Amino acid sequence: MRFSVAQFCGDNLGLNALLGFTESFSSNYFCRTCKAHKTTTRTQTKEDVTLMRNEVNHAEDVRHANLSETGVRRDSVLNNLSYFHVTHNQVADIMHDLLEGVGPYELKLVLSSLIEDKHLTLEKLNFRITSFDYGFPDLKNKPSVIGKHELKNPEGAMHQSAAQTWCLLRLLPCMIGDLIPEDNKHWELLLLLLDCMEFIISPSLTPEATVYLAAIIDEHHSLFLELYPNLHLRPKHHFMVHYPNAILKLGPLVQFWSMRFEAKHGFF
Ligand SMILES: [Zn+2]
Incomplete structure (x- = not known):
């Protein structure tokens, strides 16, 4: 039997932890979907497509290794899967x-x-x-x-x-x-x-x-x-x-x- 992972379900904290993002929602870049700074999100009323996380900026953030400037804690082992990347996990809690x-x-x-x-x-x-x-x-x-x-x-x-x-x-x-x-x-x-x-x-x-x-x-x-x-x-x-x-x-x-x-x- 062959299968592939499409999405992970969980609560916000669980998903952020599993996917390698910050585990604090008061940190600068708390969102696992986009790279909006917390001060921006306080008045943001619609999605900003220019700030979305993707495979390219995620790889840069992993290299940069600075949680308070990227919101990325570590690379996730799940990124070794063939058809999955943590930035594609869109499940909302x-x-x-x-x-x-x-x-x-x-x-x-x-x-x-x-x-x-x-x-x-x-x-x-x-x-x-x-x-x-x-x-x-x-x-x-x-x-x-x-x-x-x-x-x-x-x-x-x-x-x-x-x-x-x-x-x-x-x-x-x-x-x-x-x-x-x-x-x-x-x-x-x-x-x-x-x-x-x-x-x-x-x-x-x-x-x-x-x-x-x-x-x-x-x-x-x-x-x-x-x-x-x-x-x-x-x-x-x-x-x-x-x-x-x-x-x-x-x-x-x-x-x-x-x-x-x-x-x-x-x-x-
Ligand atoms: Zn966001």
Whole structure:
């Protein structure tokens, strides 16, 4: 039996370690797909094709042997394979990027803004979360109530599993949409993120859909920077700009996500 390696799946840290890139997401060149400096990624709303990693610049980076200037820790033994190179590994960790990263982060920022603008109170939000009719498929993913201290610290952990976060994000427009004025920009940011996620988590996509996805990711990131001028885009926002191209090369990214691996970890 003959076989060849097409792609490796894993979470961000696992993939960076396996493929020989930096294992810190606060380092200068943390992205395994492109060579954008971390200060560039903080305001970058779309993929820059001139910065992509490839076999040629990767070989130079290996020779240069300077982690803080290249993001490359070492050459990977996987590059000895006939049909594989680490710079061709386009798999994205959409579960951690979205459901344990951008999703809860923006959810907390947006809910805090809505509560501050008096469109909502935390008590009302939690009442709607607990009394919502989730139906049979979502009952096991019913979100937990949100604590006051969680909203105060958007970068901290949210006490929801990835499946609960996805359930909460998807159903939030039905839960509290009636309370929010139509032109609210913060709410628009969350709805844009949901639009992006619908494409990213979809099990089937057309090539044209990736062009549209790139446009709404650009729009979403730009709106984030406009609404929160004191904050910047985080590494997980940056990974999103590579999704449309990754989908074109590999197909729907949900086929490669870490959700099933994490479920197995949960079991153990
Ligand atoms: Zn990148």
